[in-house]
């Protein structure tokens with residue numbers, strides 16, 4: 350058992366990782382400023398520190414007081430579209446505030462980190478599946494900000510002897526029984542389509558139908574949030590630092606997602622076709638050999654239908670999300 354501080358543990362991915370860490374017997378603290386996250390998404394078994402990484406003294410104090418064996422860092426902005434309009438927000442939060450965390454860890458002697466990176470660091474890949482040997486060439490400030498942080502990690506790893514694992518997520522989706530996806534401004538495909546099924550939105554929107562894919566819509570590798578959380582448990586035990594692409598290796602188009610949402614919900618889901626959204630690569634599929642071989646990770650909930658069923662069950666139970 351270890352003591353883990355989860356920074357950004359009140360958000361979608363962080364909250365479910367917290368739940369899984371606790372289920373696995375770890376002691377967990379959550380540090381979150383609650384701008385994106387929700388107090389109700391913090392597992393009641395965890396100790397909560399409300400604070401903002403923008404203030405270096407606050408995170409340093411939390412690390413001194415909690416004295417964790419490792420930190421998981423989820424606190425970031427993660428919307429491609431928004432990053433194309435407000436790049437400064439992405440560099441400030443994802444780079445500068447992340448650096449405050451790393452410096453506070455260095456000053457307090459915390460030597461282990463699991464970091465949420467992204468497939469957006471690759472940009473438009475020359476080939477799929479995207480494995481770790483591909484050149485990283487982001488096409489939006491979000492991907493750029495995460496790539497800068499990956500480079501910072503290399504430096505801190507070598508010089509400050511920080512042991513880190515950076516997991517480059519593909520598309521996180523689905524829910525655990527207790528926690529799910531609730532963004533104050535929802536831009537993600539699956540929750541938006543399910544809002545239509547719930548009668549909260551008139552029609553699902555498809556951003557771009559002229560991509561070079563079989564049905565003209567973008568293809569993504571959707572990974573069940575519980576599979577994603579398990580990769581974090583394995584990352585904690587990793588013998589050495591590394592970067593891992595984390596997806597299932599399967600791809601689903603926007604139209605296919607909408608069809609599965611129709612089947613799972615049994616509801617009518619009208620569709621509006623829109624122009625492309627800026628910054629979206631046509632096809633992102635993970636090459637996951639490295640994470641499978643080196644961390645022993647395997648997806649257990651790969652079926653997109655199962656993933657959407659878990660999301661639907663959560664949204665039906667929480668039609669207004671966390672209600673804040």
Ligand code: UDP
Pocket residue numbers: 429520536537538539541542553554555556557567568569603626629
């Ligand atoms: N998308 C869409 N309609 C929506 C939301 C998203 O067509 O209402 C598309 C988006 O352009 C992308 C894919 O669905 O090709 C997945 O988008 P999402 O925002 O869920 O995740 P991202 O891949 O941007 O991290």
